[in-house]
Amino acid sequence: MNVRRWSLVLGAALAVGLVGAPAGQAASEPPEPAPHVSSADGITVATDALGSTVTWKPRTDVPMGDARPEFRVGDQRIGVPVPSEGALALRVDRRLRPAQVSVVSGGRVLAGAKLTIAELKAGGSGGASRADTVPTVPAVSRVLDRDPAKPGRYRTSAFTYALPSVHIPGYPAAVEMRGHVVAPVGAAGRRGVVLFLHGRHGTCYSPGGDEVSIDWPCAGGMKAIPSYLGYTQQQKLLASQGFVTVSISANGINGQDDMDIDSGAAARAVLVRKHLDVFADWAAGKGAGPAARSALAGHLNMRKVMTVGHSRGGEGVDRAAIKARAGDRFTIAGQVLVAPTDFGQQVAVGIPTTVLLPYCDGDVSDLQGQLFVDQSAGRATGDRALRTSVLVMGANHNYFNSQWTPSLAAAPAQDDWWDDEDPVCGSGAPQRLTAKQQRAVGSAYIAAAARTYLTSSTTARALLDGTPVRAASAGKAVVLTHALGGRRTGLVRADVSPHFRASAHATASVCAGFVDGSARPCARDDSVQSPHWSPLQWGWLPVAPHAVKVAWTAKAARVAFTPTRPLGSARYLDLRVIVPPQKSRPTFQVVVRDAEGGSTTLTPQRSASVLPGAPTGAGWAQNVRVRLPKGVVLAPSSSIVLRSTSSRGVVYLLDVYGSAPGLVRSTANVLTVARLSLPAATVVPVAVGQQSATLRIPVRGASERTGSVRLGIIDPQNGETTVVDRVIRPGQTSLDVRLARAWDDAYSDSEDGPDYVVVANATHNSVVDGYIGGVVARSAAERPHVVVDDVEASASPGQGLRWVVKLSGPVSRDVEMTVRAIPLPDPTWTELAGRDLLPGWAADHLAGAPSAAGVSAAGLTTSVVIPAYATSAVLEIPVRAGVSFTGVRHVALGLDTSEFGGVVPPLIGTVTSAG
Incomplete structure (x- = not known):
């Protein structure tokens, strides 16, 4: 099967299997509905016994961007549709009406029911209306001593290279190998390399016009949009500091990833690694390319390679790191992900990572890139890589790239924030950044990451480790950070059964980021959505993150938490705290009670603020840091107390870490843990009558520790999902997964798609590269062949010419064979004419109107379909009653048996006229 067609089949199966089925449970059967189909505004809903299939056929082009269109009912996301014959389709296990459904992308309604501002922002009353007072977040006061965005001492030079295009599996058109290099002049020694990869944007434009397309290759008269030239400012800055930089073009992927089930992540990873191989050649003084x-x-x-990926490019470079192999001639030592997608929910073990989240992202508006940080917690033993989340107030999605910025881009460009009057993110909003200001922020944090990840310098580390400090080069921008990893010790984590107690006037309870059956959902408590607990757009294998909701109604109210381990050599306590929308700023102190009964009251270096309503940004966790005095020792009998200093307030506590300055070398990386990669298509043989089959998933890597992975096995026939957690032992080379179904004597193949869809997510001491694949459980029955016992048929006018077409054995799907009229084998015969056939049937099966011309010249084409599990079907050519001619007329038919084989001579039909 064609790989791109297979992707569509997988997507359709995934949409059926994963929407509405909680992890570990089969999708429940709703009450039996009456079959019904209805449509509104291009949205069609077909209900049946198991739920609804929602289909949307766009009337205009879908906006070109990195987010994927999603279907919503009010403020509830019901899922992400998949391509299906020119439309987008989604299967859900509930009954819907078209008037209920909205098609939304990047916070904009594309079709269907209009949504309120609160619903669009997915935050209920948490979204700011135009009548609200929008809270302003104060800037961090302390300025970093040595600004990482200060230009270095080197002059720079630049060149662009274009190498032969490459073929990527599943992509019909070759993908360009083009890059723009900016390097320092006169820098001695071997220099670190920084590679930039842009995201999904338009690929082609009409010079002098406003036409933009996402085709590849570009049509005649169109030019390729140079998205890869959009990071030249950042490249020049890094090159002046001694780094060699390259920004690569990925238009060939953008123009073809619409049917990829992983939205092009694997293809982008392959492209990144091919360019790094080119640089490895150049480093050795060989390989093709420009003289420069x-x-x-x-x-x-x-x-010492750092990758910088924007939007889908962010997920692409993360996947490139996951694809590391022992024989690689390069090492990805760090990555910066700018407004990234995270459809695959995977973590590159051991790779220091900085994620930039633009608060006013009008494309990837759910800020799903936050999960690159959150999901790293506890993912692998010994993974101490620093992972930083950087929230940039007032930044949008596009302006990090100058080629996506109006007045600077070669092609038409726009502000991706869709509501210019929005009081938080509109162009006139107080904290909205200009394009120049936004690129300055991006440059500062990319440069900070390069200095921290690729050199021994520690001067920029404070920008990345949660310290409340800012870079002067970022100007007026308000930037907030929190971090995991590094020199941190986990003391309290809401997702691992924290122990706590509340005093009078205070309450504390665990809530789930989204409903998983174990706790009430945090999102419904205060109508605040959060990127920390987004189940993502596919929602596969979700593990609901948790928070402790802490509320108080008086000053000096207390909630005490018991740490899970000793404090160690920590200098600070870092608390990640979400502040939901409320009338006043909630404030608290931290009281540390040691094992000896003594207590120390600590005031945060910076209190968390109420963030203004934006799509999900208001639910982002801010870092509340307190400095520990010397001599404080925390033991299992100690406690960490939140003591209120405001008269009332509500916060959500995600976790508490003991932290210290500096980085720690990871003893785990993508090469030291178990690695899984699900093939796009796997065939599992099964014997006739066998009650189950075994899927064997290869496990690679050099893991010396026990790992685990979560697998979802989806049966597209009924939408049932079975979620299993599997342990991977050191030295284990495969995982065996049992597929329970009885197979019969019928031959089966992959033409109707997989029998199962399998998805995978690494949970501990493991990584997953290819995270979705299809499984065809193929019966051991032999492939049948086509047989026609009697190739001659006869009829009189008013009757039909009939042949019985057979298969030597049953097939588990319908088998359709094309039949065409061919020239008569005997030139003395007279051919049946188009007007000799029933008019209605002839109109459907002739290339033109029925006439006196012979049916072969008229292009007679029909088909015969043998139903699934049947072994024969009748092919019939109907002849008109009352046809009068002298003698007999003939027709010769060619039967296409190429799919299943079998030698069938031409079918000969003879019609004898009574006249």
């Missing part, structure tokens, strides 16, 4: 590349020989440190 010879200056790089001996000056590239390919063991």
Whole structure:
């Protein structure tokens, strides 16, 4: 099967299997509905006994961007549709009406029911209306001593290269190998390398016009949009500081990833690694390319590579890190993900990561890139890589790239924030950044990451480790950070059964980020949505993150938490705290009670603020840091107390860490843990009558520790999902998964799609590369062949010419064979004419109107369909009653048996006229 067609089949199966089925449970059967189909505004809903199939056929082009269109009912996301014959389709296990459904992308309604501002922001009353007073977040006061965005001492030079295009599996058109290099002049020694990858944007434009497309290759008269030139400012800054930089073009992927089940993540990863291989060649003084590349020989440190990925490019570079192999000639030592997608929910073990989240992202508006940080917690033993989340108030999605910015771009460009009057993110909002200001922020944090991840310098680390400090080069921008990893010790985590107690005037309870059956959902408590507990757009294998909701109604109210381990050598306590919308700013102190009964009251270096309503940003966790005095020791009998200093307030506590400055070398990375990659298509043989089959998933890697992975097995026939958690032992080379179903004597193949869809998510000491695949359980029955016992048929006018077409054995799906009229084998015969056939039937099966022309010249085409599990079907050509001619007329038919084989001579039909 074609890989792109397979992707569509997988997507359709995934949409059926994963919407509405909680982890570990089969999808429940709703009451039996009456079959019904209705439509409104291009949205069609077909209900049946198991739920509804929602289909939307766009009347205009779907906006070109990195987010995927999603279906909503009010403020509830019901799922992400998949491509299906020019439309987008989604299967849900509930009855819906078209008037209920909205099609939304990047916070904009594309079709269907209009949504309120609160519903669009998915935050209920948490969204700011135009009548609200919008809270302003104060800037961090302390300025970093040495600004990482200060230009360095090197002059820079630049060149662009274009190498032969490459073929990526599943993509019909070749993908370009084009890059723009900016390097320092006169920098001695081997220099770190920084690679930039842009996201999904338009690919082609009409010079002098306003036409933009996402085709590949570009049509005649159109030019390729140079998205890869949009990071030149950042490249020049890094090159002046001694780094060699390259920004690569991915238009060939953008123009073809619409049918990829992973939205092009694997393809982008392959492209990144191909460019890094080119640089490895250049570092060794070999390989093709422009003459200018010879200056790089001996000056590239390919063991010090940092990748910077924007939007879908962010997920692409993360996947490139996951694909690391022992024989690689390069090492990805860090990554910066700018407004990234995270459809795959995977973590690159051991890779220091900085995620930039633009608060006013009008494309990836759910800020799902936050999960690159959150899901790293406890993912692998020994993974101490620093992972930083950077929330940039007032930044949008596009302006990090100058080629996506109006007045700077070669092609038409726009502000992706869709509501110019929005009081939080509209162009006139107080904290909204200009394009120049936004790129300055991006440059500062990318440069900070390069200095921290690729050199021994510690001067920029405070920008990334949760310290309340800012860079002067970021100007007026308000930037908030929190971090996991590094020199941190987990003391309290809401998702691992924290122990706490509340005093009078205070309450504390665990809530779930989304409903998973174990706790009430946090999102419904205060109508605040959060990127920390987004189940993502596919919602596969969700593990609901948790928070402790802490509320108080008086000053000096207390909630005490018992730490799970000793404090160690920590210098600070870092608390990640979500502040939902409320009338006043909730404030608290932290009281540390040691094992000896003594207590110390600590005031945060910076209190958390109420964030203004934006799509999900208001639910982002801010870092509340307190400095520990010398001599404080926390033991299991100690406590960490939140003591209110405001008269009332509500916060959600995600976790508490003991932290210290500095980085720690990880003893775990993508090469030291178990690695799974699900093939796009796997065939599992089963014997006739067998009650189950076994899917064997290869496990690779050099893991010396026990790992685990979560698998979802989806049966597309009924939408049932079985979720299993599997342990991977050291040295284990495969995982065996039992597929329970009885197979019969019928031959089966993959033409109707997979029998099962399998999805995977690494949970501990493991990584997953290909995270979704299809399984065809193929019966051991032999492939049948086509047989026609009697190839001659006869009839009189008013009757039909009939042949019985057979298969030598049953097939588990319908088998359709094309039949065409061919020239008569005997030139002395007279051919049946188009007007000799029943008029209605002839109109459907001739290339033109029925006439006196012979049916072969008229292009007679029909088909015969043998139903699933049947072994024969009748092919009939109906002849008109009252046809009068002298003698007999003939027709010769060719039967296409190429799919199943079998030698069938031409079918000969003879019609004898009574006249």
